[in-house]
Amino acid sequence: MANNLVKLGKFISLVLRHSPETIGLKLDENGWADVEELISGMNKKGRRINYDTLNEIVETNNKKRYEFSEDHKRIRACQGHSIDVDLELKPVQPPEFLYHGTAVQNLSVIKADGIKKIKRQYVHLSEDHDTAYNVGSRHGKAYIIKVLSGEMYRNGKNFYISKNNVWLSEDIESKYLVFE
Numbered sequence: 001m002a003n004n005l006v007k008l009g010k011f012i013s014l015v016l017r018h019s020p021e022t023i024g025l026k027l028d029e030n031g032w033a034d035v036e037e038l039i040s041g042m043n044k045k046g047r048r049i050n051y052d053t054l055n056e057i058v059e060t061n062n063k064k065r066y067e068f069s070e071d072h073k074r075i076r077a078c079q080g081h082s083i084d085v086d087l088e089l090k091p092v093q094p095p096e097f098l099y100h101g102t103a104v105q106n107l108s109v110i111k112a113d114g115i116k117k118i119k120r121q122y123v124h125l126s127e128d129h130d131t132a133y134n135v136g137s138r139h140g141k142a143y144i145i146k147v148l149s150g151e152m153y154r155n156g157k158n159f160y161i162s163k164n165n166v167w168l169s170e171d172i173e174s175k176y177l178v179f180e
């Protein structure tokens with residue numbers, strides 16, 4: 001059952017962050033989807049799910065990727081979208097340093113061009129080295145880049161923090177990166 005929850009969770013992530021049309025779902029401007037429509041659309045695509053299973057996925061997801069509205073009638077992904085949604089994030093002052101985990105094979109491009117959000121709305125950053133390492137290791141041999149987030153902030157760059165504690169930023173110029 002746990003393996004099935006992981007598979008369903010990954011599919012929900014695909015739908016809510018990248019391709020709601022996969023199941024004929026519409027997200028509102030803030031990324032919210034109707035829970036009943038999500039469940040119905042997934043079932044029509046052969047992904048058997050009910051409200052209790054969806055709730056278990058939201059509650060037990062180790063990355064806390066999803067959130068329900070207060071009335072539990074809507075659901076959305078907390079961050080990581082490649083589609084344009086307004087998560088209603090407010091700028092916040094970051095710690096002096098944040099970290100970005102990547103794979104070693106990406107270093108030459110990052111050193112030349114900085115960290116780009118590519119297909120996502122924001123660059124994702126971590127508050128600690130271990131989390132960044134875990135992120136980077138998903139893509140190959142991990143390398144951790146220290147980001148001079150405090151300096152960026154003082155220079156007028158905005159930072160946001162998602163509901164699941166991922167730091168978010170626009171593209172980061174290489175002058176704000178420390179390669180150790």
